Structures are given as C-alpha cells and as structure tokens.
Amino acid sequence: MKLWGGRFTKEENELVNHFNASISFDQRFYRQDIRGSIAHVTMLAKQKILTDEEKAQIVEGLEHILSDVENGLLSIDPAAEDIHSFVEATLIERIGDVGKKLHTGRSRNDQVALDMKLYVRDEIGELNFLVKELLQAILKIMEENLTAYMPGFTHLQKAQPVTVAHHFGAYFEMFLRDRSRLFDIRKRMNTCPLGAGALAGTTYPLDREYTAALLDFDCATRNSMDSVSDRDYLIELASAMATIMMHLSRFSEEIILWNSNEYQFVELDDAYSTGSSIMPQKKNPDIAELVRGKTGRVYGALTSILTTMKGIPLAYNKDMQEDKEMIFDAIDTTKGCLGLFTGMISTMKFHKDIMKKSAAKGFTNATDAADYLVNHGIPFRDAHGIVGRLVLYCLDKGISLDDMSLEEYKAISPVFEKDIYDAISLKTCVDRRTTLGAPGPSVMEQVIKSYQKMLIEE
Ligand code: ARG
Secondary structure (H helix, E strand, O other), X not given: OOOOHHHOOOOOOHHHHHXXXXXXXXXXXXXHHHHHHHHHHHHHHHOOOOOHHHHHHHHHHHHHHHHHHHOOOXXXXXXXXXXXXXXXXXXXXXXXXXHHHOOOOOOHHHHHHHHHHHHHHHHHHHHHHHHHHHHHHHHHHHHHOOOOEEEEEEOOEEEEEEXXXXXXXXXXXXXXXXXXXXXXXXXXXXXXXXXXXXXXXXXOOOOHHHHXXXXXXOEEOOOHHHHHHOOHHHHHHHHHHHHHHHHHHHHHXXXXXXXXXXXXXXXXXXXXXXXXXXOOOOOEOHHHHHHHHHHHHHHHHHHHHHHHHOOOOOOOOHHHHHHHHHHHHHHHHHHHHHHHHHHHHHOXXXXXXXXXXXXXXXXXXXXXXXXXXXXOOOOHHHHHHHHHHHHHHHHHHOOOHHHOOHHHHHHHOOOOOOOHHHHOOHHHHHHOOXXXXXXXXXXXXXXXXXXXXXXXXX
16 A cells, blocks of 8 residues: 555556656665654654654654664565655554654655755765775875886876876875865755655644754755755766766776786786686786776766756656666765775885886986076077987987987087986986976975875864
C-alpha cells in the first residue's frame, strides 16, 4: 500500500511501480532521513502540535529503526517506493497509530530536499578531507624536492628548467582552489528547506528556525517554492567535482608520461601498477589511466543535472528524482579517485638523476644565455637573435650550449666571457629565478612555509 493510496482505486502496474520507485538508490540516505524526522517531531512537540508523549514514542521508534538498520537487524524493503515511505511504514508497523503523526506539516518534497542536503553536506566534508590529504601528500613531495631539477615544458617541448617542488606546487594551488570551492558550496547551501511543505508551506505553527538549528543549518530557507525545487547546490557540487577530476586527470596524464620508458622520470610503486596478460615485461599505470578515464563520468553528472533542471517549472516535479544516481556516482567516483591518487603519488619514486639530465638538455638555458647578454648591455631582442644563432650552431654540431668553447662563443658575440658557463648552469638558471611564484629554492621555501601554515591553521 502506498502512502498516497487513498485517492486511488486500482493497484498500479508493476512496471510503473518499478519505474517510479527510488528505493534502490535513495536508501543510501536512511540516516539523514531519520535524523530529519527526529528533528521534525522534536519541533512539532515544542510547538505543541504533538504531545511530548507522542514525540517520545516516535523518536524512540525512529532511533530503533536506525540502530536496527545499522546492525543488520532490519533490511530496507526493496519493494518500498522510496526511503521516506519505508521509514514511515516501518514506524507505523512498529509503534502503531501514533506513528501516523510523523508526517504532520511535512511533504516528501521538503523531506527529500532536506535529506539530499544533509547527505551532500556530509559528503562535502569527506571530499574536503580527501583533498586535504592529497594536499599534504603534494606538500611532502615539495619539501623533499626543493632542488630536484626537472625540465619545465610548454607545448610539451622543453622550455626552462624548474624543480619538482615547483611543478607539484602548481597542483597544490589547483587543489587548494578546489577546496575553497567546496567550502563555498557548503556555506551557500546550508539553509534548511524543512517546513516548506509540498510547495506553499503549511498552516501549522512550525518553528522552522528551530528545526534548522537542530540540524546544524545556518538558517531556514526563505521561499517555500524555491526550497523544494532548488538543486543549484548539486550543480555547483558536480561542477566542483568535475574540476577536481579535471585536475586529477591532467596530473594523471603527466604521471603516465613520466612513468613511460621514454621519460623514466618516475616509477610507480608495484602496488599501484598492473601487469599485462601477454607481455611479461609490462608494468602499466592503470590507476592513473582510470582516474583520467573516470573524469568523463563526473563531467557526465554535471551535464546530466544541468539538463534535467533546465525545463522544470516551479515547484517540485518528479524529474528531480533524477538528481540522485548521477550525483551519488560522481561523489563515489571522485572520492575513490582522490584516495587512490594520493596513495599513488605518495609511493611513487622520483628518478632525480634522469630528470636533472633531461633538464640540462634541450637548450632549457637558452633564455638565460640571452639574459646574460642583456646584463652586458645588449637589448633583449638582439640577444634573442644571437642566442638563436648559438642554438643553431649547437644543433649542427650535436652539442649543447654548455659544451661550446669560449672561442666558439666569441665567434658569435665578443660579449661572452668565461662567466657564461656559470650563468647558464642548471643550478644558476633555477636559483636565480626568485620572483614570487618562480622555482628558485629560496622563494619556493617561503611559499612552502605559507602552504604548511595554511594546512595547519584550518
Ligand atoms: N523519491 C522522490 C524524489 O527523489 C521523493 C519525493 C517525492 N515527491 C512526490 N511529490 N512524488 O524526488
């Protein structure tokens, strides 16, 4: 029997039942549903809409249902329409008629809006925690690799030398922004829809601010129609998760390249690699590839919820039930990827010697050679031309700028002196880049200190 069976004369079609039901996926927020109901009846009793005795019986019944589900003594009935119906029907079955008063002054529309918010709020907390763990892992790598040189790339072509600390610092910044997005969403969504009823509030003297406080919301929502039809926070969360995944995916792509035979910058731990069924020599970066691949499904959730919402008139419409599966999947996927990714980079080995050698090759010091000329009074544009000729000369001979003799330098520009070798050494190229945000270890150290402080102070 449905909650709403009174007005109907026929049992519904089995296929309709199945199509309409959400129990298979909304059962995951049974805790939040029960918590919301307890707050609701507590408020109803405070407002004398229920007696204290009725409240006590209902709360006790709900608490039993919760502990029985947690302990495996009560299984959620897959034939129920949704989690709200299941909890209410079980309550009535267990405590009798008084249980029928639970839904006074409430609709499933404000109830599901509340449950989803409570659930998502908890999950934002977990996502935050996982991003923080990732930040800590990145920071540790930065601390340990302040002077580990590596090539910096643009267009995937060697550009200028940087350090591992500097490269990882870029990701630290990205995930820091991701965290602040999660904080923002949590702050903006933290208003309580309970009491909005089906769409137009109720005639009972509810104390909505009291319920909001019981459930740790900052305040109650101000428009009952918006309360039951707002899913903005899910769109924001899907967008924030899509951005986290985009960052993880870029990072994965780099690790896949670095772990390849051609680069050999890093080696993934055996525990985070997989083998091939045919080629015995293989050690594949499947975890990084899967993270990169799963980014697509999180983007899918964002597109899906945006599309679902775009044509819905006020207020609640059943389309909104479609907000759940995609968002749940996106949350599970993002959480899973964050955890695994942190483990993967924490156990990854850096081949610092190979990275350093690679940084020294490919004319990554050409800009510094030009800067040397500028420091000796040559205008930058001319210096650029001179170094271009040096590079051409080296390419022809198959050598690097460091291998040229002073005579060879002087043949192209008399300005060059013996100190050119020091000016274009890898160490100088990196150490002298000390503008804020650059890889120079002295400035990087300051930045790392500010990151450490950020993570401790929260
Ligand atoms: N399962 C529904 C959902 O997820 C609950 C709300 C049902 N409300 C209604 N008016 N049928 O949206």
